Amino acid sequence: MSQLFVDIALYGPGFMRAAWLVLWLTVLTIIVSWICGLAAALAQRSDYRILRGIAGFYIWFIRGTPALVQIFIIYFGLPQLGIRLSPFTAGVIALGVNSGAYVAEIIRSGLSAIHKGQTESALAIGFSHAQTMRTIILPQVFRIILPSITNEAISTLKNTSLLSAITVVELTLYAQTLISATFRPFDFYIAVAVIYLALTSVLTQLANWLERRYARLS
Amino acid sequence: MTAPFLELREIRKSFGDNEVLKGVSLDVAQGEVVSIIGASGSGKSTFLRSINAMEMPQSGFMKFEGYSFDYRAESRFHPTLAQLQNLRAEIGMVFQSYNLWPHMTVLQNVIHAPMMLRGQSKADATAEGEALLSRIGLYEKRHSYPGRLSGGQQQRVAIARALAMKPKLMLFDEVTSALDPELVHEVLTLMASLAADGMTMLLVTHEIAFARDVSNRVLFFDQGVMAEQGPPDIVLKNPESPRLRQFLHRILHDAPSSEVRA
Ligand SMILES: Nc1ncnc2c1ncn2[C@@H]1O[C@H](COP(=O)(O)OP(=O)(O)OP(=O)(O)O)[C@@H](O)[C@H]1O
Numbered sequence: 001m002s003q004l005f006v007d008i009a010l011y012g013p014g015f016m017r018a019a020w021l022v023l024w025l026t027v028l029t030i031i032v033s034w035i036c037g038l039a040a041a042l043a044q045r046s047d048y049r050i051l052r053g054i055a056g057f058y059i060w061f062i063r064g065t066p067a068l069v070q071i072f073i074i075y076f077g078l079p080q081l082g083i084r085l086s087p088f089t090a091g092v093i094a095l096g097v098n099s100g101a102y103v104a105e106i107i108r109s110g111l112s113a114i115h116k117g118q119t120e121s122a123l124a125i126g127f128s129h130a131q132t133m134r135t136i137i138l139p140q141v142f143r144i145i146l147p148s149i150t151n152e153a154i155s156t157l158k159n160t161s162l163l164s165a166i167t168v169v170e171l172t173l174y175a176q177t178l179i180s181a182t183f184r185p186f187d188f189y190i191a192v193a194v195i196y197l198a199l200t201s202v203l204t205q206l207a208n209w210l211e212r213r214y215a216r217l218s
Numbered sequence: 219m220t221a222p223f224l225e226l227r228e229i230r231k232s233f234g235d236n237e238v239l240k241g242v243s244l245d246v247a248q249g250e251v252v253s254i255i256g257a258s259g260s261g262k263s264t265f266l267r268s269i270n271a272m273e274m275p276q277s278g279f280m281k282f283e284g285y286s287f288d289y290r291a292e293s294r295f296h297p298t299l300a301q302l303q304n305l306r307a308e309i310g311m312v313f314q315s316y317n318l319w320p321h322m323t324v325l326q327n328v329i330h331a332p333m334m335l336r337g338q339s340k341a342d343a344t345a346e347g348e349a350l351l352s353r354i355g356l357y358e359k360r361h362s363y364p365g366r367l368s369g370g371q372q373q374r375v376a377i378a379r380a381l382a383m384k385p386k387l388m389l390f391d392e393v394t395s396a397l398d399p400e401l402v403h404e405v406l407t408l409m410a411s412l413a414a415d416g417m418t419m420l421l422v423t424h425e426i427a428f429a430r431d432v433s434n435r436v437l438f439f440d441q442g443v444m445a446e447q448g449p450p451d452i453v454l455k456n457p458e459s460p461r462l463r464q465f466l467h468r469i470l471h472d473a474p475s476s477e478v479r480a
């Protein structure tokens with residue numbers, strides 16, 4: 001038992017820092033993914049064929065290729081074109097763009113669940129299309145998609161472990177470095193799993209709370 | 219003679235090959251209540267919706283307040299997007315499916331547009347909104363969400379939401395058709411009181427009794443043209459065309475409508 005306390009005292013702070021980095025990566029990635037997802041979802045229903053085409057290609061490409069390959073393209077591939085990014089930045093962009101394609105699909109399904117009468121009544125009272133989207137349609141979409149968007153956020157959080165492959169010292173890579181020094185893979189991978197679990201559980205709780213908060217509004 | 223309050227000339231609208239409005243003209247005086255009747259698919263909704271350009275006509279002219287539009291695409295009086303938004307803000311429209319915004323309370327539904335479009339302060343908009351809700355008898359429901367209201371209550375809120383913009387013209391498209399029969403009356407009563415207050419109104423309706431009692435004029439639409447029009451006593455009691463006679467016969471026997479007096 002005392003060994004556990006020693007371990008926590010010894011490795012705890014390092015794990016905390018790594019967990020903090022995971023959280024940070026997740027938050028930034030979610031922001032990027034919502035921007036990409038919203039843009040793609042709106043582009044998909046645009047009157048312009050080019051925009052629809054670009055959005056369609058984006059979603060098709062991202063959903064049809066492994067996230068790890070996308071990360072490699074951004075981190076190892078782009079420098080060949082003269083674009084050099086830090087592992088952290090490359091990771092946020094790659095994961096954000098990746099998750100954005102899934103978010104786009106989620107938003108699209110949410111948009112299609114809104115009765116067209118909602119847009120009608122807003123336009124008829126004098127709102128512009130943008131005002132209608134922003135104040136009438138999207139707030140309703142957000143409530144509908146909250147559960148799926150939470151799942152996507154949890155996936156994103158777990159996917160940050162992929163960034164160990166491009167030297168971002170998040171939880172997984174941090175554990176690996178400890179393991180190579182201590183030869184205790186079981187202990188440390190379990191510790192990592194527990195921390196991921198704690199993080200995803202917090203996220204789930206947060207989403208449940210949001211959902212309850214908005215449940216009464218519909 | 220003074221110019222009409224609302225003037226529509228030769229309004230035409232097609233959906234693809236389907237010509238739905240074949241050149242409809244109409245003058246409406248201020249304070250006039252005009253009912254539109256006709257068979258399903260005759261173009262009543264499309265005509266009503268072309269008045270506030272929810273359906274953009276392909277040709278025709280329209281004059282209302284300061285607006286003067288020529289809907290021919292090449293015309294330099296073709297309305298701009300901004301003009302359309304301003305026009306729509308002056309014209310209230312109520313739909314068959316109330317279309318309240320479910321994520322907002324009743325009061326928020328009513329004050330949203332005045333605040334965003336008229337720049338009203340929240341305090342002013344709320345005071346006016348609450349007064350409106352009192353008038354329609356739903357002040358107590360102001361903090362409820364629309365989903366908790368009956369159909370009749372929702373439709374009255376939808377009317378209040380339109381009125382909050384202080385429209386000079388109200389358009390009603392079969393606003394009682396989706397309601398349970400026992401809820402129709404409360405909505406018609408509200409509309410009758412608006413009419414009595416001098417609101418200029420155009421309404422598409424299957425409520426023949428209401429059209430007869432409340433409107434100054436009845437229009438009969440048939441296959442995209444205004445086939446007959448005149449005071450309700452004449453149009454509804456002594457129709458000229460066989461098609462209108464047929465239509466009235468059918469509607470009066472299939473769906474007895476409720477009685478409401480202004
Ligand atoms: N957005 C649209 N796209 C294509 N066709 C349309 C559209 N809106 C209406 N139409 C067609 O135009 C015709 C007239 O429709 P409209 O809704 O004006 O009829 P209506 O007289 O209001 O009928 P109802 O009593 O059933 O409401 C119909 O044939 C309808 O199918």
Ligand SMILES: [Mg+2]
Binds near residue numbers: 391422
């Ligand atoms: Mg109709």
